[in-house]
Amino acid sequence: MQKQQNLSKNQQIIFDIIHNSSEPLKAYSILFNVQKKGIKAPLQVYRALDKLVELGKIHKIESRNAFIACQNSSCQISKATAFSICESCEQVSEISNTKLSKYLSNFTDEAGMKYNKYNLEFFGLCKKCKSK
Amino acid sequence: MQKQQNLSKNQQIIFDIIHNSSEPLKAYSILFNVQKKGIKAPLQVYRALDKLVELGKIHKIESRNAFIACQNSSCQISKATAFSICESCEQVSEISNTKLSKYLSNFTDEAGMKYNKYNLEFFGLCKKCKSK
DNA sequence: TTATAAATGTTATATTATTACATACTGTTA
């Protein structure tokens, strides 16, 4: 329940739920979970999610429309993200690999373009599911 | 309008529209475009899209919920995809860079896991937008 | 030719996300 400075009430409530979850959470499942705390409308959830993403406290898993807490203490702003996703159990982990992030941050395309931001999603079977 | 063998009627109609588009297309914009051709329901579009993705003829740009034709002739099955996305004009290009794809296909995480599939989206400003 | 898989058609509905507008809170600075 680690208290985060400078989050607003709704932002804190929603961050806590995501942070305490062992799996990525979808917006409407978050909504369902926070209705007892007085957050009643989708927009209240989406606004907090937007802000938390902007702050780098959470990331959106684009292929799943779901959100996880940032697992990478150094990632203040989420402009360089990488995840592994198990296609069987849907477990998601954030990858923090210095070589990978350096490689991608320095990547230059055929036209000489560099990019200030990327998102990478790996898919496969996690250890548990592979051994089944 | 290049005729593709072994696509069904709806698949062919929808592939042609995506293939001839200069920008990624969203499912409901495709639907709107094909209503004159007798495709009336979202599901008809989504089914064709699913199949085309499975065949590697098109790719889904996850962060945009939109679809583009595969620009990489060698990419039969879309299990290793990379795109550059302009955050200003929303132009999207598929990146086919052998070094990058080798690097990512061989990537091994801290736990020794390899992945059989990935999707990478780079964000930035395209040449045109940068020079504005 | 018959049976199996793939594709289609149709209606309804589920899920994800935003617009628009009114109000309240928080932190500055005059």
Added chain:
DNA sequence: TAACAGTATGTAATAATATAACATTTATAA
């Protein structure tokens, strides 16, 4: 402290994206 600006909240309505369920047809191949 008053006035202001910026951020956050509340609420209702609706837009945009995607799937379930079921009936039927077409293509393929044994």
